[in-house]
């Protein structure tokens with residue numbers, strides 16, 4: 244393959260290679276929208292609809308693409324590839340535009356200061372791209388403090404814990420990125436406990452444990468992700484314990500993440516646990532609705548995507564479990580929109596969310612059911628609930644019913660507002676917040692809420 248005009252042939256051959264190795268639907272979704280733009284002796288330039296797309300492809304299919312290129316071009320001439328990103332997402336933008344230096348994301352090179360061992364830090368994971376909300380504020384503040392003065396605060400080690408997809412890895416790597424970019428740490432090792440364990444086993448087999456341990460003892464900052472994977476790995480824990488002590492004594496910063504509070508990390512040596520417990524432990528709670536909306540808005544803004552507010556709100560209202568799923572929903576939406584060449588609007592997002600939910604929550608709970616259960620409980624009728632009455636019972640019943648409507652139906656906040664006498668979506672947001680606060684601070688109230696919920700669910 245010599246002339247640059249052959250890039251279409253190369254790309255088509257690559258597509259054939261990939262097609263045989265991944266599911267048809269995946270291929271259609273992710274590979275059909277890609278266009279080959281040009282080729283140089285080093286690189287094949289591809290155009291994708293948006294940055295999300297690029298990240299998804301790069302994160303999931305880079306290997307297969309590289310293999311395809313190697314296979315097709317034989318001598319490995321073209322094992323590097325780049326992706327062109329258009330300015331903004333638009334279906335009019337189908338024609339390949341000319342690549343400029345800034346448009347092209349080239350292979351990510353390891354940052355200066357990063358060392359071979361361990362895993363590369365993702366440069367996207369910085370504090371600026373981490374949206375703050377009530378659930379993660381404290382964790383972020385601690386992370387920033389540690390990044391600004393590694394080893395010098397009393398937060399050593401810092402332990403961040405929280406459920407899956409809530410931003411632990413993001414925060415952990417942001418600490419590394421920040422400390423490296425300000426020069427406050429020169430050698431940063433980021434590694435998941437899994438990789439640490441595998442690396443240790445490999446080192447043992449090759450009689451290279453001294454090197455292994457020397458390496459980890461030489462860093463300014465050790466960022467260890469998902470410590471729960473250390474459970475029952477006695478030898479690795481032993482090794483880590485010594486590394487930990489050594490780093491600690493030399494006032495090097497250690498940051499750990501786990502998916503549960505340190506006290507609940509069964510299968511970890513007592514002495515290791517007691518080290519963790521003497522540390523600062525911060526948790527990350529699931530994001531509330533406003534934070535979910537803010538996260539999606541930030542992602543859309545960062546990637547120059549023009550997504551209507553109601554679409555963002557719809558995603559944030561329906562996907563609540565974690566941020567990774569939120570992002571996944573957005574990516575799927577973009578993929579659909581680019582593949583079908585249709586605008587991103589409410590009907591499209593409803594379709595996509597329905598697909599994601601699958602059979603998960605095809606809720607048949609209606610807003611009328613909710614209103615009648617809550618009404619009966621507070622002894623008020625439907626007219627009062629949707630009317631203008633402001634007595635304590637009426638106002639409370641309305642807020643509770645609105646909150647349930649958000650939790651149990653797939654209706655957007657705007658629509659819920661309409662069901663309650665044409666109220667604004669912000670009234671619904673306020674109502675949910677009020678109920679959440681009240682339940683948090685008042686166990687008796689929380690029991691009442693639980694009873695109502697039980698009743699509602701039993702009606703289905």
Ligand code: ADP
Nearest residue numbers: 372373374407408409410411412413538566567
């Ligand atoms: P965890 O390690 O807790 O499972 P991650 O750090 O991998 O979660 O986060 C999952 C995804 O959600 C990542 O893409 C991350 O960038 C994003 N994310 C998490 N929290 C936030 C936040 N507060 N603001 C913006 N993006 C976030």
Ligand code: MG
Nearest residue numbers: 411412413468
């Ligand atoms: Mg993680």
